[in-house]
Amino acid sequence: MSIKVIFDTDPGIDDAFALFYALSHPEVEVIGITTVFGNVPIDISTNNAYILIEKSESNIQVFKGASKPLLRPNGNFPYFIHGDDGLGNINHARPENIKDNIEASDFIIDRAYRYPREINIIAVGPLTNIANVINKDPKIVEIIKSITIMGGSWFAGGNISPVAEANIYNDPEAAEIVFKSKIPITMIGLDVTHKVFLTASHIKYLASLKNNSGKFLQDISSFYVKFYKETKNMNGCYFHDATAAIAFTNPEFFIFKKGKVFVSQDRLTRGQTVIFESEKFHETPIDDERKNINIAKKVQSKKVINKFLEIAEKYMK
Numbered sequence: 001m002s003i004k005v006i007f008d009t010d011p012g013i014d015d016a017f018a019l020f021y022a023l024s025h026p027e028v029e030v031i032g033i034t035t036v037f038g039n040v041p042i043d044i045s046t047n048n049a050y051i052l053i054e055k056s057e058s059n060i061q062v063f064k065g066a067s068k069p070l071l072r073p074n075g076n077f078p079y080f081i082h083g084d085d086g087l088g089n090i091n092h093a094r095p096e097n098i099k100d101n102i103e104a105s106d107f108i109i110d111r112a113y114r115y116p117r118e119i120n121i122i123a124v125g126p127l128t129n130i131a132n133v134i135n136k137d138p139k140i141v142e143i144i145k146s147i148t149i150m151g152g153s154w155f156a157g158g159n160i161s162p163v164a165e166a167n168i169y170n171d172p173e174a175a176e177i178v179f180k181s182k183i184p185i186t187m188i189g190l191d192v193t194h195k196v197f198l199t200a201s202h203i204k205y206l207a208s209l210k211n212n213s214g215k216f217l218q219d220i221s222s223f224y225v226k227f228y229k230e231t232k233n234m235n236g237c238y239f240h241d242a243t244a245a246i247a248f249t250n251p252e253f254f255i256f257k258k259g260k261v262f263v264s265q266d267r268l269t270r271g272q273t274v275i276f277e278s279e280k281f282h283e284t285p286i287d288d289e290r291k292n293i294n295i296a297k298k299v300q301s302k303k304v305i306n307k308f309l310e311i312a313e314k315y316m317k
């Protein structure tokens, strides 16, 4: 039986790996891709989603979403990580199949009512589209089955600031709305994504597969890998968004703890995820009705990478 997924993304190189994984997984049915600003401005991230469906030979519709955070102006886009085009400067021609679809949050609302308690969202960019869904229709939280979020950090510090992970930092008000909602949430933050590395030899292996996707993923990742080499002296890259997609299909590779997640909107700590673990005694307990969510604390990294390589070999086109 296939599981219905809406894939919310800001492609982005690691987003591309995650999307290819979800699109090819035999038990996952991606019913739509929603785009958001983040790694690049919204027009580029939406173009990239079209490029990715073309390259993965999928027939899935793309729905353009938020161009900026809920309450703030856009910040600087990390072109030095993902390239000017968001896909490692491959400079792919503008895709021809771009359609004028309904807005991303309207699409999510429509499908949530069409398939009540069946829709899972994998969200690997800023959470603005999901917050827009909740703001437009607060009752919807009862019929969305789950959200798996790549974002936040518990004990791992930050990547965009000393304390904040980029997706949450990019729209902290939106993230707070989502973490406060009653939707069942799984958070895949830096505590686990900083433990999963895609190495140069994994990328070489992908390129050797008898499909076009592996070579494409190699092409887009060389810019990203160069960034990791130059700034962190790593021989490969973190596998952020794909780790979240794999947590969705294979939660048994992870250890989760339950907790309430709060998002800082303060200047210095903007986007920090502050977690009150349910099993822990806190001297200053937080008086807040929000639900405990699943927060990934540990990961079996090798299993995550091997699962990606297995799906790539067996099913990617």
Ligand code: RIB
Binding pocket: 010, 012, 013, 014, 015, 038, 039, 124, 125, 150, 159, 165, 166, 167, 240, 241
């Ligand atoms: O912090 C990692 C996240 O930020 C990933 O989703 C990556 O694509 C960037 O958006």
Ligand code: CA
Binding pocket: 009, 010, 011, 012, 014, 015, 038, 039, 124, 125, 241
């Ligand atoms: Ca992303």
